[in-house]
Amino acid sequence: MSMPPQGAYTCPYCRIPSDGGGGTCPHCGAPVDVRMRVSDSGWIEQPPIRDMARIRFNRSTCQISGTYVPVAEMNLHPDDSIYFSHHVLLHTGPDVQLDAKKMSGGWNRRLAGMPLIMMTARGPGHMALSADHPGDTLAVPLQANQAVDVAEHRFLAATGNVDYQWLKIHVWFATQSGSDNNDREMHYPAGRFLDKFTAHNGPGLLLLHAPGNVFVRDLRPGEHILVQPSSFLWKDPSVRMNLHFEYPRGQYWFSSARWEAKSIWLTLGGPGRVAVQSVFERPEAVGRVVDDCGATRQFW
Amino acid sequence: MDRIECQWCKAQNEPDRTSCTTCGAPLDKQNLVSDSGWAEAPRLRDMTEFRFSNSTCQIEGEIVPVAELALAPGDSVFFEHHVMLWKEPNVPMSAMKTAGGMKRMLGGMPHILSIAHGPGRIAFSRDATGEVVVLPLHPSMELDVREHAFLAGTHSLDYSFVRIKGLANVMHGGGGMYMDRFVTHSAPGLLLLHGYGNVFQKTLQPGEKILVEPGGFLYKDSSVTMNTVKQGLRTGLTSHNMFLAEMTGPGRVGIQSMYVHHHSE
Numbered sequence: 001m002s003m004p005p006q007g008a009y010t011c012p013y014c015r016i017p018s019d020g021g022g023g024t025c026p027h028c029g030a031p032v033d034v035r036m037r038v039s040d041s042g043w044i045e046q047p048p049i050r051d052m053a054r055i056r057f058n059r060s061t062c063q064i065s066g067t068y069v070p071v072a073e074m075n076l077h078p079d080d081s082i083y084f085s086h087h088v089l090l091h092t093g094p095d096v097q098l099d100a101k102k103m104s105g106g107w108n109r110r111l112a113g114m115p116l117i118m119m120t121a122r123g124p125g126h127m128a129l130s131a132d133h134p135g136d137t138l139a140v141p142l143q144a145n146q147a148v149d150v151a152e153h154r155f156l157a158a159t160g161n162v163d164y165q166w167l168k169i170h171v172w173f174a175t176q177s178g179s180d181n182n183d184r185e186m187h188y189p190a191g192r193f194l195d196k197f198t199a200h201n202g203p204g205l206l207l208l209h210a211p212g213n214v215f216v217r218d219l220r221p222g223e224h225i226l227v228q229p230s231s232f233l234w235k236d237p238s239v240r241m242n243l244h245f246e247y248p249r250g251q252y253w254f255s256s257a258r259w260e261a262k263s264i265w266l267t268l269g270g271p272g273r274v275a276v277q278s279v280f281e282r283p284e285a286v287g288r289v290v291d292d293c294g295a296t297r298q299f300w
Numbered sequence: 301m302d303r304i305e306c307q308w309c310k311a312q313n314e315p316d317r318t319s320c321t322t323c324g325a326p327l328d329k330q331n332l333v334s335d336s337g338w339a340e341a342p343r344l345r346d347m348t349e350f351r352f353s354n355s356t357c358q359i360e361g362e363i364v365p366v367a368e369l370a371l372a373p374g375d376s377v378f379f380e381h382h383v384m385l386w387k388e389p390n391v392p393m394s395a396m397k398t399a400g401g402m403k404r405m406l407g408g409m410p411h412i413l414s415i416a417h418g419p420g421r422i423a424f425s426r427d428a429t430g431e432v433v434v435l436p437l438h439p440s441m442e443l444d445v446r447e448h449a450f451l452a453g454t455h456s457l458d459y460s461f462v463r464i465k466g467l468a469n470v471m472h473g474g475g476g477m478y479m480d481r482f483v484t485h486s487a488p489g490l491l492l493l494h495g496y497g498n499v500f501q502k503t504l505q506p507g508e509k510i511l512v513e514p515g516g517f518l519y520k521d522s523s524v525t526m527n528t529v530k531q532g533l534r535t536g537l538t539s540h541n542m543f544l545a546e547m548t549g550p551g552r553v554g555i556q557s558m559y560v561h562h563h564s565e
Contacts, residue, residue, distance in 0.1 A: 051340070052332050065334050067343075068363070068429050069497030069558040073334050086533065086542055091512045091555060093336070100533035100540075117533050117540055126336035130497065130516075130557040134363075134429040 012036050013046060013216070014141050024053040027141040027205075029064055039215075046214035046275070048136055055139050057159050057205040060123060062139070070137040071130045072156060072207055076123025081160035083120045088129045088156055088209075096125035120160070129157050131209035135279065138214055140206040140234065142199035150195040150234045154208045154277075158197055162204035165196045171229070171243045171266060173295060175287030184290070189229035189283040190241065190266050208234065212279030219270025226265035231280035236272030243267070243295035260288045267296065307331040308342050309436045323434040324350040324359060334500075341433045341499035341554070350434070352454050352490040355418060357434075365432045366425045367451055367492050371418025376455040381414040383424045383451055383494075391420035396459070413459065424451050426494040433493040433554065435519070437484045442522035444479040449493050449518055449556075457482045457489035464526070481522065493519060497558025504549025511544040515559030521551030 009020025014028035024031050029049035037045040049055075049064040056062075059077035064070050071090060074082060083101045092098065101118035121127050131137070140148060142162060149167075158164065171190045177183045197206050210233050219225065219239060226244055235241075246263040264283045268274045289295075303312040304327050311322035318328050325342035332340040344359040351357075354372035359365050366385055369377060378396050396413040416422045432451065437443060444462065453459060461478045482491055493499075495518050504510065504524060511529065520526065524547050531542040547553045 052334065054335075061335070063334050065332065065338070065340060065500070066498030066557050068431070071334075071338075071498065071500065071557045073336060073338070075335050089513055089544075090516050090557060091338075091510055092544070094509050094511060098531055117542075119533065119542075128334075128336075128338075132558050134497065134558070 013044075014139075016141055016143075024050055026054070026056045028139040029053045029055045029062075043215040043217050043276075046136060046138055046216055049139065055205065057141075057203075062205070062207070064137055064139075066130075068134045069130055069132070070209075071128050072137055073126060073128040074121070074157075075126055076121065078122075078124045081120050081122040082157045083118050083160065083164070084129055084157040085155065086117045086119045088131055089119065090128045090130045092121070092127035093125040096127045097122040118164075122160075129207070131156060133209070133211035133279070135209060135211040135277065136214045137207060137209045140208060142197065142204045142206060144199055144202050147196060147198040147237050148206065148234050149237055149239075150197060150206075150208060151230075151232050152191045152193050152195060154210055154233060155195055155197075156207040156209045158206045159204045161199060161201050162206060163198045163200055165198075166193045167196055168192065169194050169241065170293050171241055173243060173264075173289050173292035176290045177287050185287065187284065189243070189264050190232055191230075196237070210275075210277035210279075212277050214275055214277055216273060216275045218273050219268065221271040223270040225268050225274070227268060227274075227276050228280045229264060229266040229283055231276040231278070232266055232268070233275040233277045235268065235274045238270075239272035239274055240269040241266060242269070243293055245289065245292075245295055245297045247297065247299045249300040260286065262289075308339075309434075311436065319345060319348050319350070321351055322436045324348040324357070325434070336502075338500040338502045338555075341431055341495070341501060344432060344434070352436075353456070357490075357492070359432055360423075361425075363429050364425055364427070365430075365494075366423050367432055368421060368423040369416075369452070370421050371416065373419045376415050376417040377422075377452045378413045378415045378455070378457075378459065379424060379452040380448070380450070381412070383426055384414070384416075385423045385425045387416065387422040388420045391422050392417045398459075398461075415455075424492070426451065428496050428558070430494050430496040430556065430558065431499050433495050433499050433518075435491045435493065437482065437489045437491060439484050439486055439488055441484050443482045443491065443519055444522050444524075445482065445491075445493060445519045446517055447478055447480055449495065450480055450482075451492040451494045453482055453492070454490045456487040457484060457491065493554075495554070495556035497556050499554060499556050501552055501554045503552050504547060506550040508549040510547050510553065512547055512553070512555055513559065514543060514545045516555040516557070517545055517547075517553075518556045519552075519554040520547065521553075524549060524551035524553055 011025040013030040016027045060080040244265040306320035308325040309323040355375045533540045
């Protein structure tokens, strides 16, 4: 059988053309020979990267092995480097050069519970990374100057030419509690910071790890979707985020002003792609909201 | 017709077998080995059965697998009591005396290992997503296992625990103070481990080294030496140290992909 010409196949997940040979997309590792699974409401299930599938970046490769907590094993070329949070390093060959990556805002990062130390690894050699939750490891190839916003603690690794910034998420609310209503508590249901990755000087590769399964959808301009705040995984920068409170109809003890029963949602507004993970933490939904980031409300 | 050699445990199997009679590894699937030589532990098929002594072990489930043993009269297995999932009421139990009670207490290891005697059925599982790793041990083998990783061992195994040498290894190695050591003498034995996430094994040549996150270490042949190496990291005005386990061959090293990172300081 003759191989299809380069560009004959466009991966529906990363949208980058390739020759479609080899069974998996060389840019994101998605299988090429499975039918896309789309829910009735339009969520596309991100297929797990096949065991031992290889992803190319620059002159190096990344091989994904395992299925429960997949391992990303890098075969780094001497000209290539990656960076990662130091706690995801699983093993490394003695030849790989490990160094610390310069990071700004250490105090803010510590306050936000973000890793203080980022490491760089430079080839030649093999080294491997893995996260600490069962779930999907996904590769997000970035075209030159393309950026994505990622929920904190989901980053696994990125190629050296991908710029990393972290931004405050303006999704918060404050509650008041205590016998005299003097205890004010701040809540950041989607985390306090967002990791922003931008590819410079050519295409780059970003690896994320999400607990559970991953689902992606394209939001049209003006289209909105409500998601659990901690299920948010990544989005195009064009997608806007906001907080939404939903108050159920009816009166019962839990709906009193003190407890203020409600659902807390993260609103994602198009245009652009968004991804969510199926494992999330329940937000603390009790307490009277006394201040917020400009949240919208729905009283049923 | 040629017999089939299991790629995982090297046991010989009848030509019509689809899984190894000694370790349960699928025989009709190629071993998956990464570019750098890490072999994935075989994913045992649901309900796979294999034999040890006169007894059988069946692996059930895939996310947190259960090892169900049908113990023949005269056979027994030992285990940490909290991994016991269920048992038939008539399976006799006893306690294995372990030396060094105070050391075990200090090391956070259970004082007593339980022994279940055949005949009867008993099942074991651990508490998180992972894989059951079946390691048949031939006579005169020594295997060191991360503490709290073993699920069950057969009666022919000699169990002891060894202190991890070197204060730096204990303080910064992330594997606790002790390792479980399993030794076979004249008879073969079977060891069942539970690795969190996925499990990989690499065979190191004499003098070959690999650096492993200490929390990822699962098992090693006792011929593999383990040392802790410090990786200095400087961020701005502060400096940090990270510790990695340096494994030096010859022998096998097993790692797990899900672990609690041993914090840098």
